[in-house]
Amino acid sequence: xxxxxxxxxxxxxxxxxxxxxxxxxxxxxxxxxxxxxxxxxxxxxxxxxxxxxxxxxxxxxxxxxxxxxxxxxxxxxxxxxxxxxxxxxxxxxxxxxxxxxxxxxxxxxxxxxxxxxxxxxxxxxxxxxxxxxxxx
Numbered sequence: 001x002x003x004x005x006x007x008x009x010x011x012x013x014x015x016x017x018x019x020x021x022x023x024x025x026x027x028x029x030x031x032x033x034x035x036x037x038x039x040x041x042x043x044x045x046x047x048x049x050x051x052x053x054x055x056x057x058x059x060x061x062x063x064x065x066x067x068x069x070x071x072x073x074x075x076x077x078x079x080x081x082x083x084x085x086x087x088x089x090x091x092x093x094x095x096x097x098x099x100x101x102x103x104x105x106x107x108x109x110x111x112x113x114x115x116x117x118x119x120x121x122x123x124x125x126x127x128x129x130x131x132x133x134x135x136x
Contacts, residue, residue: 021066023112024080028072034084046121050083081115089120 033050054071071081089099100120106113 023107024069025111028070029081030076030079031071031073031081031083032075032077032079033073034077034082037084037086043121046085046119050119079114080112081117083117083119085119085121087121089118 031050031054033047035047038046051073054073057065057069058071060068089102102118104116104118106115
């Protein structure tokens with residue numbers, strides 16, 4: 001299952017920071033999964049894993065949310081959450097080694113305006129491309 005968490009906060013379950021109590025001013029939260037950015041080494045399970053992650057958070061997630069999010073996957077880039085893939089986050093996005101995703105939050109007046117999520121699907125090790133293994 002892919003858990004969508006902010007890159008800026010690598011914390012234990014006990015130190016998990018609460019970013020906003022009610023981050024969205026509406027429901028459902030629309031989600032766009034950008035298949036145009038899928039790298040050549042794409043695994044067809046990644047789309048299904050995002051759906052599993054959304055269901056995880058809609059079902060209460062880790063118990064730290066003060067609200068129950070309702071997600072709607074739509075086929076438009078004009079959404080609340082935009083998810084795309086990158087073949088190599090370290091090279092393309094400058095992410096630290098070992099980071100598998102990056103969340104960029106756009107906040108105004110204490111609410112999310114939109115969130116961009118960039119998920120890595122692998123890394124180049126020496127001359128080989130190695131896909132990330134998703135824990136089920």
